[in-house]
Amino acid sequence: MKIRQFIGSLLLMLLIYSTGQARTYTEDEGKAAWARLQRQPLTEATFRETCDLIQDMGQTNLPLAYEWLAHYVPKVQKTGNRRWTHILLINWGKAKESLNHFDEAEPLFRQARQNARPIPKLYCDALTYTVQLYYSWDKPDSLTHYLALGERTARAINDSETLALLLDFRGASRSRTGHAEAMCADFNESIRLARGLPTKYALFMARHSRASYCLTNPQQQVMAFDSLLELANDSSLARNPRFYERTTVYFRSPRPTVLFKLAQLNLLLTDYENAGKFADMVYDALVRPNPKAPNVPYFNAEMATIRVYQGKVKEARAFLDSCRRQFGVTESQIPYSGYFLAAGLLAEHDGQLAKAVDYYKQSLTKGAASGSFSRIPLELFYVRALLRTGDYAKARQMLLGLTTAATSNQYSAIGLYYYQSLADLNKAQGDYAHYGQALGTYYAIRDSLTNLNQYRAVQQILAQVRIRDKEEQINRLNTENAARERQLQRERRFYGVIITLALLAIVLLALYVRNRQVRARQREALQQSQLEQLEKQRQIDLMHSVMQAEENERLTIADQLHNEVNPLLAVVLLNVSSALETVDNNTPTGPKLRKAQDVLASVTSTVRGISHRLTPQLIEQQGFRRAVEELAESINLSEKVKIQTIVVGFKDALPIPFLSDLYRIVQELVHNVIRHAQATEATIEVIEHDQHVAILVEDNGVGIPADTVGDGQGLQTIRAKVALRHGQMDVQRKVEGGTLVVIDNIELPKHVVGETKRAESKIS
Structure with missing residues (x-):
């Protein structure tokens, strides 16, 4: 009886849900939420939400939660997720x-074991709950x-919590066989294993x-539970x-x-x-926040019993009426x-003894009052x-079966009621000695x-006085501490202000020093950049001077050839031509003069070509x-190389020196094709853009040798x-053979660019 009452109270605590996380649904709200979740894919989030819905609905409609x-x-189970299946x-x-x-419950725990075996x-976890099942079922x-x-499984994986829980159940089972020493040893070992665990359930x-x-x-x-x-x-x-947070045995409400x-x-x-005070605290903690929880009718029956003991009959009737309504069945079908x-107890109080006998008789057929406040058989x-109805024979027969319980619990309500009933029975049967x-x-009891x-009442008063003194002392200490x-x-x-100001000063000083360093580096970088620009400009000016000197030299040579040598050659050619007119063709000097005439014509043509190349007039x-x-x-x-030209632009006047530079570049590239490329075809493209000129020369020759290092x-x-x-210049060897020279971004003279833009602006 004792063990069943204990485990019944434990299970009562297990089923009462917390109000902190639970949500209360109406049936329609719950069904709507269920339908919505069933349409969604199964993920960890939707699984947890569904578990919460089932758990919360179980507070008010347990059959629907089971469904x-x-x-x-x-x-x-179809997803193959064993952890989810285990939780459910x-x-x-x-x-x-x-x-x-x-x-x-038995087939459900069997499925849980099969699912969790790997x-x-x-x-x-599944084995622990199976042990609890057969312990409660008394198998x-x-x-x-x-x-x-x-125990074998828990030791194999060093699971101290499971082992502590199993030892606890084993100790409780030994109490049924009377092995008190072994029972207490199991409990002590369970406590030893559980002390080092992070959670205190075990x-x-x-x-x-x-x-x-x-x-x-x-x-x-009483002292131990205090x-x-x-x-x-x-x-x-x-x-x-919640469901998914813990699947091993635990108390849901340890304090209650x-x-x-x-x-x-x-x-x-x-x-x-x-x-009654302790029962009220339990009721306030567990029942009032969850008035529709499945175990509330059981608890209301217990509160009715407590109120009868306290002599509060009216309240007892109210609790019992509420219990009967919540079970929702006929009185004879109530399962508790x-x-x-x-x-x-109420019928006996009202003097309805026959009815009281019938109620007590029915209580014996409904099983043990698991979870009952009253531990009296x-x-x-x-x-x-x-005894009050005069059925002494039946009463004596029942008392004989209670002798052991009364002896082992003599100084308690069990012994008190037993000996009271035994005295009444002996008196009624005339056995005055007994x-x-x-x-x-x-x-005596x-x-x-x-x-x-009375002693406990005095101790409680003294404890309250001590508590009050301690509270005053604590208040005084709190005031001083405050x-x-x-x-x-x-x-x-x-x-803090002093340190903050000091830190602020240090930060400002560091920022000042850093700012000076940054500015110094910036000045150094600027000076270096200016020096580099000056050096670059000097190199450009030097190169420009060299090229200008070369161009001037070409102009001087070209002018001398054109204005001095060429006229002299023309005079000589004219004299030779006159002499040929007066000389007979049959004379020996005739052929010589004609040869001299041809040579002079060739030299004149060559000098003219050189002059034009030096300064392309x-x-x-x-x-x-x-x-x-x-x-x-x-x-x-020459019919050795065929050159195709593509010239775009150059309609507006450009400075002659700039065009001469472009012409020299093209001329040099063409001579490279003739001298080195061994090409039969070549293409020259010169394209004028808005602000720059691009040149492309391509041939089908042998290309640049692979082992060539540097430019000529x-x-x-x-x-x-x-x-x-x-500008930029790129010389490439083509895959199919030949050479490609690309020159891009040759800047047009700035004054020409400006004039072009002004002209475009006027047109627009």
């Missing part, structure tokens, strides 16, 4: 078990088997079990995890569980006032013995009603309990385009001229 689980579990099966199974539906930690063979299997359960089973004196138990209240406030126990136990113990000590106990109430003995024992309760703290705050602010006479075309035509006459003298000269005009 959703039956639909959702197969859907989740474990929570479904423990919900069934907490309501004593053991035959329905994952040792999950398998340990010792199955319990022994799964305890051994669970430690709380082990200490709870040791206080419940190893201590037989109710007064000692000390357990401190552990119940541990942060790891202070919240209620201890208060529940204290209410039981105070009833056992017949201290009904304190028992605690209801019939409370109903029997139901048979004692039945015996008392039988009547006197029983009555003496009854008074009553006086002991009265003195104990004053010191204010002083410290003022000092901290003062020193054709640029001044017919323009740059015609000069380039004539260059190509003069080469094409001609290409170096061209690169210098291109660089002078801020």
Whole structure:
């Protein structure tokens, strides 16, 4: 009986949900949320949201929550996610078990074990719940088997928490066989294993079990559970995890569980006032925030019993009426013995003894009052009603079965009611000798309990006085600490301002120094840049001077050839021609003069060509385009290389020196093709853009040799001229053979660019 009452109270705590995270749904809201979630893909987020919905709906509509689980579990199993499946099966199974539906919980835990077998930690969780099932169901063979299997598995993976929980259940099972020493050893070992764990679930359960089973004196138990209240406030126990946060055995509401136990113990000590206070605290913590939770009707029946003990009959009737309405079935179909106990107590109070006998009899057929505040055997109430109705034979038969319980719990309400009933029975049957003995024992127990309760009342008063003194002392210390703290705050602010100002000064100084360094580096960089620009400009000016000197020298030579040598050659050629007219063709000097005439004509032509190459006068006479075309035509006459020209632009007047530079570049590139390329075809493109000129010369010759290092003298000269005009030059060997020279971005003279833009502006 004792063990069933303990585990029943534990399971009651397990099923009550936290109000901090739960949401209350109406049935329509819940169904709408369920339909929405079923349309969404299965992800971790939607799985958790669905678990929350099922858990929250279970507070108000447990059948609907079960219906959703039956639909959702197969859907989740198809994904192959064992962790999700484990969460659903474990929570479904423990919900069934907490309501004593053991035959329905068993297949769910079997599925959980099969699903979790490949994952040792999950398998340990499933085995722990299986052990709890068979312990609550009182199936010792199955319990022994799964305890051994669970311990082996937990030791194999060094799972201290599971091992501590299993030892706790094993110790509790030993209490049924009377192995008290081994039982307490199991609890102590469980406490040792659980002490080092980050969460205190296992430690709380082990200490709870040791206080419940190893201590037989109710007064000692009260002290033990008073000390357990401190552990119940541990942060790891202070919240209620959701489905997916924990799947091993744990208390959902540890503090109310201890208060529940204290209410039981105070009833056992017949201290009904304190028992009622503890029961009210449990009710306020668990039932009032969740008035539609599945276990509320069970709890209301227990509160009705408490109120009868306290003599508050009106409140007891209200609790019992609420319980009956919440079960929603006929009275005879109510599945809880605690209801019939409370109903029997009220009927007995009203003098309806036959009805009380019937209620007590029904309570015995509804199983143990698991989770009951009252630990008094139901048979004692039945015996008392039988005595009052005159059924002495049945009453004696029932009392014989309670002798052991009364002897082991003599100085408690169990012994008190037992000896009271035994005295009444002996008196009714005329056995005054045994009547006197029983009555003496009854008074001894009553006086002991009265003195104990009076002592406890005095101790409570003294404790309250000590608490008040400590509170005053604490308030005084708090006031002093507050004053010191204010002083410290003022000092901290003062020193904080000083330190802040010092740091600010240091930062400003560092910024000032850094700014000076940056400015110094900027000045150095600017000076260096100016020096580089001056050096670059000097190089450009020097190159320009050299090229201008070369151009002037060419002009001087060309002028001498054109104005001095060429006229002289013309005079000589004219004299030779005159002499030929007076000389007979048959004379020996005739052929010589003709040969001299041909040579002079050839020299005159060569001098004219050299003069034109040195200073292409054709640029001044017919323009740059015609000069380039004539260059190509003069080469094409040799019929060795065919050159095609493409000249775009050059319609506006450009400075002759600039055009001469372009012509020299083209001329040099063409001579390179003739001398080195061994080409048969070549293309010359000269294109004038808005602000620059591009030149492209391409041939089909042998190309640049692969082992060539650096440029020749001609290409170096061209690169210098291109660089002078801020252009870029690229010489490439073509894949199919030949050479490609690309010159780009040769700047037009600035005054020409400006005039072009002004002209375009006027046109627009």
